[in-house]
Amino acid sequence: MAKKKKLKRHVINREWCKGCGICVAVCPKNVLELDSKEKAVAARKKDCIACQLCEQICPDLAIEVMVKYVEESASGDK
Amino acid sequence: MDVKYYLRERFFPHMWCAGCGHGIVLNALVRAVDGLGIKKRDMVMVSGIGCSSRISGYVDFHSLHTLHGRALAFATGVKLSKPSLNVIVPMGDGDALAIGGNHFIHAARRNINITALVMNNRTYGMTGGQFSPLSGVGTKATTAPYSNIDREFDTVELATGAGATFVARTTVYHVKQLQSLLKKAISHNGFSVLEVLSQCPTYFGRKNRKGSAVDMLNSFKDGTVPVGSKKKQDNPELIERGVFVDKILPEYCEAYAELVERATAK
Numbered sequence: 407m408a409k410k411k412k413l414k415r416h417v418i419n420r421e422w423c424k425g426c427g428i429c430v431a432v433c434p435k436n437v438l439e440l441d442s443k444e445k446a447v448a449a450r451k452k453d454c455i456a457c458q459l460c461e462q463i464c465p466d467l468a469i470e471v472m473v474k475y476v477e478e479s480a481s482g483d484k
Numbered sequence: 485m486d487v488k489y490y491l492r493e494r495f496f497p498h499m500w501c502a503g504c505g506h507g508i509v510l511n512a513l514v515r516a517v518d519g520l521g522i523k524k525r526d527m528v529m530v531s532g533i534g535c536s537s538r539i540s541g542y543v544d545f546h547s548l549h550t551l552h553g554r555a556l557a558f559a560t561g562v563k564l565s566k567p568s569l570n571v572i573v574p575m576g577d578g579d580a581l582a583i584g585g586n587h588f589i590h591a592a593r594r595n596i597n598i599t600a601l602v603m604n605n606r607t608y609g610m611t612g613g614q615f616s617p618l619s620g621v622g623t624k625a626t627t628a629p630y631s632n633i634d635r636e637f638d639t640v641e642l643a644t645g646a647g648a649t650f651v652a653r654t655t656v657y658h659v660k661q662l663q664s665l666l667k668k669a670i671s672h673n674g675f676s677v678l679e680v681l682s683q684c685p686t687y688f689g690r691k692n693r694k695g696s697a698v699d700m701l702n703s704f705k706d707g708t709v710p711v712g713s714k715k716k717q718d719n720p721e722l723i724e725r726g727v728f729v730d731k732i733l734p735e736y737c738e739a740y741a742e743l744v745e746r747a748t749a750k
């Protein structure tokens with residue numbers, strides 16, 4: 407049975423983040439935004455599809471997207 | 485994967501400016517090394533001087549921070565003395581092709597198994613935004629306030645002409661391709677050159693009104709096409725990315741070992 411990648415949580419290192427906004431721009435689901443201190447935060451976690459693009463493009467290596475793999479049931483349950 | 489396993493965390497946050505493309509190269513590099521399953525103790529990073537060269541300080545591999553432009557010469561020594569090590573030489577555009585231009589073409593000619601990573605941001609960022617041999621005609625720099633009249637090198641053509649047996653180009657926008665090309669370049673048995681177009685929002689971007697780091701990243705998306713794309717024929721301004729050369733020729737360390745065997749045979 408196919409395994410599906412699901413979000414566990416975003417770990418954003420606020421010490422390392424310099425607020426360049428690249429993660430905000432590349433996110434296909436508009437999950438991230440910069441807060442009042444110009445640091446990235448996952449504002450819309452529910453929309454995250456766990457593609458991990460933000461993690462791979464972050465120039466400050468400040469984002470880690472923790473994922474889990476769940477069995478995709480044949481009946482199409484989420 | 486745990487990126488921090490490959491990093492010297494005590495030096496973070498790193499010294500690159502917000503939005504600098506070099507951090508994306510570092511990010512992709514540790515993922516490529518992790519993907520290849522190479523042990524940290526089998527990796528060596530040898531760098532010269534410049535923003536890009538600081539990358540060797542951030543990775544938890546064996547590292548040498550050497551003279552401006554001369555990193556390939558040091559790397560040749562490391563590789564010849566211990567050919568089992570994987571040697572990567574991260575260089576900036578000026579470090580590789582201006583100050584170190586001669587080392588670059590001769591390392592390519594010898595086909596020694598080293599990976600040369602040319603992080604091209606088209607300026608000398610560390611010293612304040614002077615133009616480099618990759619800035620190109622019409623660009624502005626602190627040393628070219630009325631625009632630059634020097635034509636630029638094409639890194640891919642130069643490396644190909646000098647005899648490198650693996651030549652590729654990509655940008656920091658295309659992170660997946662960057663990771664896969666890094667893996668190919670590291671695995672290649674011979675001199676491999678990977679040019680990575682990277683953004684310097686602080687100097688090149690500001691002097692040339694290229695906008696923010698995000699705008700510069702998007703310009704890589706719009707300004708490049710895969711090798712052999714039809715779009716390139718319609719618009720010669722576009723930059724091709726992908727693998728340009730991938731061939732096998734006698735490798736220098738192996739040829740040297742053979743020579744030693746031949747000379748010492750009774």
